[in-house]
Ligand code: SF4
C-alpha cells in the first residue's frame with residue numbers, strides 16, 4: 001500500500017497544494033483509531049480489515065483491479081486475433097500471457113466495487129496531502145510507531161547540519177523537526193530520502209541505544225477514552 005501511495009503521490013504532486021499540508025496535522029487520529037480497533041476486537045467485531053493497509057491493498061488489487069485487467073487484456077487480444085495473417089500470432093501471445101501471468105477465468109467478486117472505492121479513496125488523499133493515509137490514519141503505522149522507540153536503527157544528524165531545511169521539505173512523513181535535527185521516530189519509515197538529499201552529508205542511519213523519543217506521541221486522555229467508548233458502542237449497536 002505504501003508503494004502504491006508513493007507512486008500516486010508523485011503523480012498528484014502537480015495538483016497538490018503545499019499550503020494544505022501545513023494547516024492540518026491529524027496524525028494523532030491513527031492512535032485513536034488503533035485503540036478503537038483493538039477494543040472492537042475484544043467484542044469480536046471484524047472492522048479491522050477496512051483499515052488494515054495489507055487488507056486494503058490485497059482486496060483492491062486482487063478482487064478489483066486484477067479482474068478488470070484480465071478482461072481488458074482479453075478484450076484487446078480478442079480484437080487483435082481477428083486481424084488477417086497475423087491474428088494467429090496474437091493468439092499464441094495471448095495464450096502465453098494467460099498461462100504465465102493471469103488466471104484463465106478471473107471472477108468478479110460481489111462487492112468488488114466497494115473495495116475498489118476504498119482503495120481509490122486512500123490514494124485520493126494524496127491529492128491534498130502527501131502520504132496522508134500513512135501519517136494520519138493507518139493503524140498498522142500507529143502500532144509500529146508505538147514500538148519504534150525500541151528500534152536500534154535510527155536517524156542521526158551530525159553537527160555539520162546547517163538547518164537548510166531540505167530534508168524537512170523532502171520527508172514524505174513529516175517526521176523531521178523544522179531545524180532538521182529532530183526526528184519523530186514513530187513517524188520515520190526509514191526511507192532514507194533525507195540522507196540522499198542532505199547537501200552536507202550530515203545524516204546517517206545506524207545503531208543507537210533505545211532512548212526516549214524526542215517528539216513523543218501526545219495523546220489526549222479524553223480522546224483516548226472516546227475511542228474506547230465509541231468502539232464499545234459500535235459493538236452494542
Ligand atoms: S538537509 Fe542536511 S543540512 Fe539541511 S537541514 Fe537536513 S540535515 Fe541539516
Ligand code: SF4
Pocket residue numbers: 155170171172173174175176183187188189190191192193194195
Ligand atoms: S528516513 Fe528521513 S525522509 Fe524518510 S521518513 Fe525518516 S526522516 Fe523522513
